[in-house]
Amino acid sequence: MKILKSLIKKEFLQIIRDPSSIIIAFVLPLVSILIYMYGVNLDSVKVTLGIKNDDANPEIATLVKSFGHSKYVKSIVYDNETDIQNAIARSKIKGAIIIPNDFSTKLSRAQSADLMIITDGSEVNTANYVQSYSTSIANGWLAGSKYKTFAKAPVITPELRIWYNQDLNSHYFILPGSISITMTLIGILLTALVVAREWERGTMEALLSTRVRRIDIVLGKYIPYFVLGMLSMMFNVFLCVVIFRVPFRGNFLILFSVSALFLFTLLGVGLTISSKLKNQFLASQVSLGIGFLPALLLSGLMYPINSMPKVFQILTGILPPRYFITFIESEFMAGTVWEIVFINAVFLSVLGMLLFLAVYKNTDMRLVK
């Protein structure tokens, strides 16, 4: 017990002296949250469209005006198609609407009238926005114009309610999700170097010739970095909830309890890497490769797991952040859902225990060479 205590004390002293772990724990969350807040935006944005009206009918001029009044669209009027082509090629406009000269004639005869919508297929997301904005503006105009009698009244009118995130503000789910990416990076980076460092500097050899037991070495690494990791987690949540005002509907006790399990698995990943490789450079490379990238790409934050190929879906099963993201998004936006808390907590505990065993087994008590 005394040995463990002094090992933990030693580790804390090293943490305090070495600015890099403090930077990882507290500066990294700040930088990453700023990036996710201001750099990543999955919301609709205002698009600029070009409009060319070939129909001289004054009624149609109101359609052009409706494009100008929309809060999603900024419109620029063009006289000829070459200018439109050039503007799209230079990305000055993201798409264009061309109203043919027989538009009003066809409408007044109750025929179906064509409206040309040009979109920029090199930016698929924006192209979709352009298409749907334009269609809805045109339909809106039609419903208020004198041709409205020719338009068939829709049989079904959907009443849209968006739950959990009324404003469809993507930051509300990206920021909590980003916490799990950041924590993955922090948890693994903090520990990936610390065992390797002892091997490289020769202190491990000295430790192994004292009465230190294997469990002392393992817990002597887990405990200090667990404490540091939890402080970092609190800092993350503080940034999210207090500074960036992301609504939190769950329970902080549950949030931090599941976070503790999550951190437990991450420290396990880092320590396994570190004990196995015994080389700081390799360990840092590997932890980025197996820690950060899969967390970002395969955890379901950026791309829904259901739409991944089957193999990857199965692969996500062993990624701790996958479970944590599901949990933290629901805890933030929907409040505590016991089923989600329970399932994810169980998975994280099982992973954490397996990793703990892996660390224990890989902690060499002798030298190989």
Added chain:
Amino acid sequence: MISTVKIKNLMKNFGAAKAVDDLSLEIEKGKITGLIGADGAGKTTLIRLIIGLLLPDSGEIDVLGLNPFTQKSELVSKIGYMPQKFGLYEDLTVIENLRLYADLKGLDIPPDYRFEKCSDLAEESGKNQQNHPQNSACGALDKMLEFTSLAPFQDRLAGDLSGGMKQKLGLACTLVGTPEFLLLDEPSVGVDPISRRDLMKMVREMISPETTVLWSTAYLDEAHSFDTAVVLDKGKVIYNGKPHDLAPTPEEFEEKVIELMGGYKKEPSKIAQNYVYNNEFKTDTSSDYSNYADEADFCSVEADNLEKKYGSFYAVKDNSFCIKRGEIFGLLGPNGAGKSTSFKMMCGLSKPTSGTAKIMGIDILKNPAQARSNLGYMAQKFSLYGALTLRQNLEFFAAAYGIGLFDRKKRVDEIIEVFDFQTVQNQKSEDLPLGFKQRLSLACALIHNPPILFLDEPTSGVDVIARREFWNHITSLSKKGVTILVTTHFMDEAEFCDRISLFYKGETIALGTPDELKKKAALLISHSDQTSGVQQSRAHSGLPSMEDTFITLIKESGK
């Protein structure tokens, strides 16, 4: 005889290499046993096997009646082991390191133990006539700090200590808990003679008569002073007995050990024979080499009032010297005296706060590239690219020194032949034995046939035969006109220098030939003999040894 260690038919292989080969050995209790051998002879492996840090392939080991493989946890509480890298936490302070190791060894130390505090505690309890349970452990640490003279530095980070102090702290951490069996793996590598004497004194005075010590060393004079000497070669014991039985003096002992290890025959240095002194070396155009009426006036390497200040602290002060062509110039001094700083300023790696350094008459600050092209530099610890093969290292340095693509292959082939690297040229340099690394490092420094060589502790950690070979090359090179600036902690190597500058606390305290320095020291010794009547034994027959000279002059200047 009671034995602490009994080893029978021990075998340990690493891949195809036999590190320990059918070795049988007994180490006597209560004695200091020196473990001597060339690099790769199996010294470190043997020590690690004895304490159970490595598993043997076959054979038996009994240490203090325990089996290190099955009873390691019991064994480790009875031993103290100092690995080659000392095992210090560089980001912990002196006192924190000591407390940590005291805790790990199960000593009862108050968690806020500090040097003064404990003495106070002892005084208090002394007054109260109580036997405080903490006192004995506490007192042990006090004694340790006092003995190592580390007490004033107790709050300094271990990483900021000088080499000698680190070693003392490492030894102190090993000695806490009064182990029955002390194993020290080359504790005196890279340490100046004064610190080396201190280390030896520390061990001798801190242990009880029953303590067994196993001390591996590359210093044969050190080994000569031990009770027993065990010489290892290729994983086998080739001598085991009293050092005095082998030879009465340290010098003869060294010869005998070299003989045992296969002998060293001084042959003409192929490296020096191959060296071409290029007379058209780029000197400063304004002061052309040929302009010097007398070549004797020309300084190949010149330091003019070099000074390096950190804040108000002078790392180097007022350092001036002139090294002539073909001269071997030694920079000697205790760890932390400013040798490395001077060295770095001489090759332009560190900017002096004032003064100038000139290489072949070229100011290293004004014309660094041109000045450095005259220079071959062998850095401490041999700075090679570990992941590259021996050949690739040579090719890299050839390119770095500006040898053209067409000449490069030819030059590298030539060097490989001259240095006898043919068999190992495709091995990764990190896997090479230390002696090879050292030679490779010299080869890299010589690849462009420089007229000047800078060698920073070139023989640190290298065994005695490799050292002799190395110095054979160096002295032969100097005869061909190569100017050499060298630092070393081996006092026998200092004898090879034509002139020596003795450095202490950033200042030159003596400058002259080895004999001049010895005479100066002899005067001081006889003087102190007359006044104090002690130290008579030091100045035996004529001049004192280089080591005594070093210590006398340093102590005198410290007064």
